[in-house]
Amino acid sequence: MTTQRITLTVNGMTHAIEVEPRRTLADTLRDQCGLTGTHLGCEHGVCGACTVIVDNQPVRSCLMFGIQAEGRSIRTVEGLADGATLSPLQQSFWDHHGLQCGFCTPGFLMLATWLLERETPIDEAELRHVLSSNLCRCTGYQNILKAVREAAKGLGKWVESAPA
C-alpha cells in the first residue's frame, strides 16, 4: 500500500493527509479528514448521496479520487451552517420536512446549494431536471422539491414557468 502526502482544502480549512491514490474523494473526506457528513450510498455514481461541490461544480465524490482534489476548493455539508445557524436551504429542509431517514440529505443539500448559488433563475422544470440527479429511497421527493423551491423563493431565485 503506497500512500501519498497531499493537502486538501475543505470548507476553507486545509487538511494535510496521507492517502492511497485508489481512495475516492468520498472515502478520503470521511476517513482521512474525519468529515463523515458526506454519505456513500451506491459507490458507483448512481445515487448522488456523496455529492459535494468542487471548484463551484457539483460532483459525485465517489467518482473522483481524493488525490485529484488537491489544490481544489471542496465544499461539504459540514460547511453549510454558520455555527448553530442553519443555511437558508437547510432551514427550508427543516421547515418543509425535506428529510425522512436523512441518508440522502447531504447529497441533496450540496446539489441544491449549487443550484441556488447559480446566477440563472430557477423554474419548476429546471428544479426537477437538476434534482433528478439524486435518489431518495424514502421516496420523499415532493418535500425535497418543496424545500428547495421555497428556499429559492426566499432567495429571490424563483420564476414561475411559462404556462404550457
Next chain:
Amino acid sequence: MKPAAFDYHAPLTPEAALALLATHGEDGKVLAGGQSLVPTMAFRLARPAVLIDINRIEALNFCRPEGEVLRVGALTRHARFETPVVTGPLGLLLADVVRNIAHTPIRSRGTMCGSLAHADPASEWCCTALTLGATLVAASTAGERLITAGDWFQSIFTTALQPNELLTEVRLPMLGSGWRCGFSEFNRRAGDFALAMAVVALQVEGGVIREARIGLGGVGATPILAAEAAALLVGQSPGEVVWSEAAERAATCFEPTEDINATPEYRRDLVRAVVKRALRKAVAT
C-alpha cells in the same frame, strides 16, 4: 466497491502523458472525467495497473471554432455545452443533446472525448459524432492520426484507438446556417442510458431538403447511420409524410439489440418514434 490499487501519474503536458502511455500502454489507462472508468474500477471490472490522469493538462482544455470545424479538447467537460459554444445550428444541437447525458453532477466531470473513447453504445456524443461526420485526433509519441468517426467506432466499448494513443481532440464540422438539427431519445427514467436515440441533420434550401443525415444510438454495438432513411428525405419538402417514410425506413435498417429492456420489435418502434421526433424538432428550431 473499492477500486484496486494502481500507480498514479498526473502529467502536466500532453507530451508527458504520451510518454507514459508509450511506457505503460497495455497496463495503463487514461483517466479523464472518470464517470465511466471509476465505477468500472469500483466494481473491479477494470483493474488498471497504472492510471494516467490527464485532468491537470491545461493544454487539452479547449473548445474553439477554427475554420470549418469546432475543435474540442480532451478536457472539455459535458457541462460546457449546456450553453451553445458556437452560434448557429451546431451550438444549438450540442446544447440540446448534452441535457440528455446522465445528470448535472456527471456532466460537470465527464468529458466529450472521454465518452468517445469509452464508446458506450448508448452514448449521445458517439451518436452525434458519427451523424455529423466528426474527425478524431489520436496522438502518440510517434505523432498524430486523424480518424473519421465512421472508422472510429468498431464494436461495443471498442474504438480504433491504440493502447499507446491518447484521444486529444475531436473536430466537429461547423454547420452552416442552412443546416437544421434535432435530437430525441427514449429512456425509462431521467438520465438513464437511452433505449434508442436519433440525431438528425438537414440542409434545407428554398424549402427543399438538399442533404440529410440520420444517426441512431443505443440500438446496437455502435452508433449507426441510417443512410437509406436519410436518402429518402433528399429533394423533399419537410413534413409529416416524409418524416414517417424516413422513420419507417430507419426502423428496419438495423438488427436491434435484444436485452432485458427491449425486444427487437419494441426497439424498432422506439426508433420510429425518436427519428420522427428528432426530424420535427429539426424544422421547429
